[in-house]
Amino acid sequence: MRMRAAECRPYGDGGRRGAGREWRGTALRKDGRQDAAPTPCDTVDDAYVGAAFCRPPTVGAGQIANRSCCHSGLVSESKWHTLFKRAYTESYGLAAALLGVGSMIDRIWFGLILIGTVWAVVSGNPQLILDTALRSAKSAVTYALELAGLMTFWLGILKIAEKSGIIAKTAAVARPLMGFLFPDVPRNHPAMGAMIMNISASVLGMGNAATPFGLSAMKSLQELNPEPDRASGAMCTFMAMNTASLTLIPATVISARSLAGSASPGAILPAAVLTGLTGSVTALALDRFFRKP
C-alpha cells in the first residue's frame, strides 16, 4: 500500500490524472474521496473492491527490530549472527507486509496461490504448479468462449425484453412495495423511479441494464441526503436490496450448467429463486434492525 502510493506520485498530484486508472483499487484523490470513474472493465467487478477496503500501510517489523539491535552494542555479535538476525527480522517484516498490503482481492488471491503452492511442494509434486498454471489459463479461455455462445443468446433475449418495455411493466407491479420500503423518499421523486427500474431489471436478470439505473438512483438519493459524506437510511436499504439481489432468471448459472452437460439446466431455478428471496428478505430485515431510530 505504501509502496503503491509512492509509485503513483510520478503521475503528478497524487492521482488526479491517470493514476486513478493505473491503480484502480488503491488510488485516492487529494481530497480523500475514492476515485469512482467507471473503469474499462465495469461489467466485471474486481476494480472497486480495493478502493473502499484497503488498510493503512503496515510498518515492516524489521525496521524496529534492527534499531533496537543496534543499541545493544555491549555484546559484540559475530558478523554471521548479525546477518542471520537481520534476515530473520526482515523476513518477518516481509511476511507481515505481504499480509497487510493490497486490497481484499489481492490478499485472498495471493493467499490462495500461496496455500496451493506450499501444499503442492509439501505433498511432493512441485511440477504440478507450473503444469496447473499453463493448463488453467487454457481452460479459462475455453470456458469463457463456450459461455460466450450461450450468453449471446440470453442477453439477446433479455435485450428484446428491455426494449419492448417489460422492465417498465414490472416496475408498475413493484411500485407499492417500494413505497413501503422507502418511507423517506417522496413517491414522485426521480430517485424512486430509478430505484424501481433498477430492482425490476435485476429481478429479471438484466444486471447490465440495472447498473445505470442504480447509479442514477444513488445520485438522486444523494440530493435527499442531509449529510453528503454519510450514507442515508434509504441508501442503505437500497444497498441491502442490491447486494442480496433477487433474480428470477439466473441466466448465467443456467448457461454454465448446460455447458457442463446437465440433464436439466433449469432445474435449479426454484431453489435459486427461493434462496435469493430468503436472502433479500433477511437483508431488508437486517437493514431495519441496524438502522438507529
Next chain:
Amino acid sequence: MTAQRFPGWISEWVLLGFLLSVFVYGMWKRAPIYHCFVEGAQEGFTQAVQLIPYFAAIMFPITLLRESGAIGALGRLLAPALDFAGFPAEVIPLMIVRPLSGGASLGVLMDILETSGPDSWPGWLAGVYQGGTDTTFFVISMYFGSVGVKDHRYALKTGLLADLTVYAAGFVWVSLFMKL
C-alpha cells in the same frame, strides 16, 4: 443423490414460457426484435470475452488447490462439522470468492460443475450460491463511490450477513429440492 424430474420440468416450462412471451410481447409492442436480439447478443459476447482474464486469474489457484489435495485436506480437517451437515468441501472456495468478484466466482462455479458434475449435490449448491446473491463488496463500493459517500454505516455488515444467510438458506432449499 441426484435431482428427480419434478422440479426440473416445471422450471423448464417457466423458462420456455418466458422465452416465448418475450418474443410475442416484443412483436405486439412493435419492437424491432431482430435488431434488439443482435444488439444484446453483441453485448453478451463482449461480456464473455471480458471474463477471460478473470477466469485465467482465478482458475490457477483453484485448480492448484484442488489438484494438490489442499481442498481435500480442508475437507478432512473440517470433517466433523461438514459430515454432520453433509456439506461438500468443494464449495468453500466459492463461498470465499463470491462476495468479492462475480467473474472469479463464476470461474470457480464452472470448475465445480466440471469436476463434481452439474446435477450433483455440490454442483447444485454452488449454482444456487452463485445465482442467489450478488457481489457485495463490489456493489457497495461502486454505488457509494459514485456519489462520494465515505461513511457506509451498516451497509457492508448487512450485505455480508445476508450472504451468510444465503449460504444457510441455499443449503436448506437445495436439500429440500433434491429430496423431491
